[in-house]
Amino acid sequence: MKRFLESESANTKKQKTQANRKYDDSYLQFGFVVKCGSENSTPLPQCVICQETLSNQSMKPSLLKRHQLSKHPETENKPIEFFQRKLTAFRKESKCMSSFTNFNEKFFSFCALLN
Numbered sequence: 001m002k003r004f005l006e007s008e009s010a011n012t013k014k015q016k017t018q019a020n021r022k023y024d025d026s027y028l029q030f031g032f033v034v035k036c037g038s039e040n041s042t043p044l045p046q047c048v049i050c051q052e053t054l055s056n057q058s059m060k061p062s063l064l065k066r067h068q069l070s071k072h073p074e075t076e077n078k079p080i081e082f083f084q085r086k087l088t089a090f091r092k093e094s095k096c097m098s099s100f101t102n103f104n105e106k107f108f109s110f111c112a113l114l115n
């Protein structure tokens, strides 16, 4: 049974890397978005503060938060609107329109509901 599972995963993935981690909208609270263009292959987390790109294996809250706390401790506990603004400026700069347009709309309609 184990052998079967192994050969199956070997077929679907040629490399012995772990499965790709997926970006979650909540990672924006740590200042991270998906690097433009990477979301359809291997999603990479990119910091909207310093624009550093981390590896896919860093795509988890503990590692993203570690980057935030070590590099940008002043942004800890900032409201998500802070990162949203950073993201908007960042996207404008990089001229990258991605699925985050939808996220913006969702986010702002959510805010409208709160008001």
Ligand SMILES: [Zn+2]
Binding pocket: 047, 048, 049, 050, 051, 052, 067, 071, 072
């Ligand atoms: Zn950073």
